[in-house]
Amino acid sequence: MSDSSPQGILVCDKPQGLSSHGVVSRIRRWYGTKKVGHAGTLDPMATGVLVLGLGRGTKLLTYITGVSKTYLATIRLGSSTPTDDADSDPDRFAAPADLSAVDTSTVEAAVAKLRGPIDQVPSAVSAIKVDGKRSYARVRAGEDVQLRARRVEISSFEVIDIRFAAADGHIDVDVEVDCSSGTYVRALARDIGNDLGVYGHLTALRRSRVGDFELDQAVTLPADLDTAAPALMSLAEAARTFLPVVTVGTDQATALMQGKVVTAADWTADAPESSSVARGEVVHGEVAVICDDVLVSVAEVRRDGGLKSLTAFAIDLA
Structure with missing residues (x-):
């Protein structure tokens, strides 16, 4: 007997301010099915490609999760936050003299150090489990969480633009990052800031690619879920991409x-x-x-x- 419930893959453009779980909940309502999952979390402040599986498509997500990804991001130098991104308020600030010493060449040099295989310490406010409990939950409970470094691959890390506003206490750096699954782009921002001695965090993050799934394939969630849901990518078509x-x-x-x-x-x-x-x-x-x-x-x-x-x-x- 065939299954008439939705079966396939959906590439969604996640909006800012909504968690990945929140997207899953909306897709369940939109398609009228409970069996929905995603192939890799995006933080609430992040936007862009979120690959979802519906029905039997959830089985395929296991193989999509480990593919490489591309991000467009803005790194703010001059301050840091507890979450390494704009989801929390800055709590440490660079000395004006240190920030004034940062120029294009020093930024490029700091970025270059993070290309290739690196051992990255993930952000403490993350979903990584420590003794069965999420790291972010331990941090919020007041624990000092020190996560272990993990090997990731940064295949490309390019500076697109640098906007110097040292007089206002920050420098904004737009970058594009191609990286392996498991890479924390906000940890890259943190590490560049630390390397330059001026602190750093992300103010914007957009995922433009997951494997061969691109933004131009992505569906925008409508404000009104009464809108007809688009056709899903078949499992065969999706599998052929990776x-x-x-x-x-x-x-x-x-x-x-x-x-x-x-x-x-x-x-x-x-x-x-x-x-x-x-x-x-x-x-x-x-x-x-x-x-x-x-x-x-x-x-x-x-x-x-x-x-x-x-x-x-x-x-x-x-």
Whole structure:
């Protein structure tokens, strides 16, 4: 029996001031379904690409969460806040002489230090769990939380514009950041401010990309949820954007959903010839398995070329 409830992926442009959970709640009402999740939190002050899964699309979110992301941000040098962003008030301020010593070359040098693989200490006011409790909850309870550094990759970190207003106690730096999942852009602002000896925090953050999901695909939440909800991206279309694809027949699709292994002779690469899967080079790699333009599963290509389902999507193949 087929499921008539909404199934698929929605790329949303999250508005400022609304939490990611708040977006999920609105999408549930808009589409009339309870099964909605997102592929990576955006802070309330942030805007931009938030990828949501509805119905079976929630299963696909696991594989979207770890993709790289792009952010446009404004770093304010000259003060810091407890949250490292504009969601809290500044509590430390740079000495005027120190701020006046900052120029374009020193900002560029501080940014350059944070390119590539770095060990980043996340912001203490974050959703990271410490002994089973969210770090932000411990901070709000008055605890002094010291999080461990984690390795992240900053593949690109470019200064777009610098606006000097030292006489007003700040310098604003617009940047664009391409980074791995798990990177805290507000921690980059904090660390640049500390490196320059003038403190720093974010005043604006907009996520422009999650993997191959871009802002130009994003839907704006309407003020009136009585507006007709747009069509969702199919699971097959979404999976093609971030996973190599193989195709199988109905019998093989059924076998995969039953947890059986499909032999190398029974699947076909459905990818550009330049891709590793088309060349038969995928070893222990994850692929999207598609049958008749329907996503059957995310599977692993084993060393012998066989396919074994990692996450099956219950579908009607009749």
